[in-house]
Amino acid sequence: MKTNHGQEFWKAKAHWLPLCDEVRQGKHTRRSAFDAFSTLKASGKLPCMGPAYFTKIIFFADPKADGYILDQWTARSVHLLTGQWHWPSVETDYTTKKKAINDPNQLRVRVVDKVTGADYEDFCLLVEDVGLRLGIHPHQAEEQLFSNGGKKAHPWRAHVMGAWRHQSPVFYS
Structure with a gap:
């Protein structure tokens, strides 16, 4: 990720950080987590991050570790x-x-x-x-x-x- 993209992404953390917490707490299936990240992306609340990055979050945050990285x-x-x-x-x-x-x-x-x-x-x-x-x-x-x-x-x-x-x-x- 380019530095300026990382900065823009971090500025929007109020939108995506709660979703990361939900994934970490096991409140999502891998599919529902993917859909939730996609919805944030489509609404402009997840700038500079696409599936290759948010599937990494899904894999590493989900206690089941059954959502694999799609890059x-x-x-x-x-x-x-x-x-x-x-x-x-x-x-x-x-x-x-x-x-x-x-x-x-x-x-x-x-x-x-x-x-x-x-x-x-x-x-x-x-x-x-x-x-x-x-x-x-x-x-x-x-x-x-x-x-x-x-x-x-x-x-x-x-x-x-x-x-x-x-x-x-x-x-x-």
């Missing part, structure tokens, strides 16, 4: 595992697309605000299914879908980046 890397992984490019919905950062032609590490996408609580629930169920199939806890499956980036990307992350470069998925905005 560009887990969304891209889901696209590859399911063989489709439209769910969860993402858009590309076109300022990086030209650089990404020769270096897939440079392509940036973001999970769009039109992703719904139902989409998020389906995503979480898929993460749980991956965990079940791999014989690991769902949060470990989510970590595997995310993998590590950097100069020496984890093999799965490298595969995801390469597949996105060669598959030319359709982006939605």
Whole structure:
């Protein structure tokens, strides 16, 4: 998050901090928490934060820890595992697309605000299914879908980046 975005977000804490407390107290399901954050975002009371950030809050604040992080890397992984490019919905950062032609590490996408609580629930169920199939806890499956980036990307992350470069998925905005 850019510094000025963090400052703007923090100024609006009176709107979103009570929701964080509710999530922490277990008053929401992962889907209802996602819907509540989306409603705040749509009303302008959650500036500079989209699903990739508020799903982190859902995961770390919820005592059940069963709401998984939906960001560009887990969304891209889901696209590859399911063989489709439209769910969860993402858009590309076109300022990086030209650089990404020769270096897939440079392509940036973001999970769009039109992703719904139902989409998020389906995503979480898929993460749980991956965990079940791999014989690991769902949060470990989510970590595997995310993998590590950097100069020496984890093999799965490298595969995801390469597949996105060669598959030319359709982006939605």
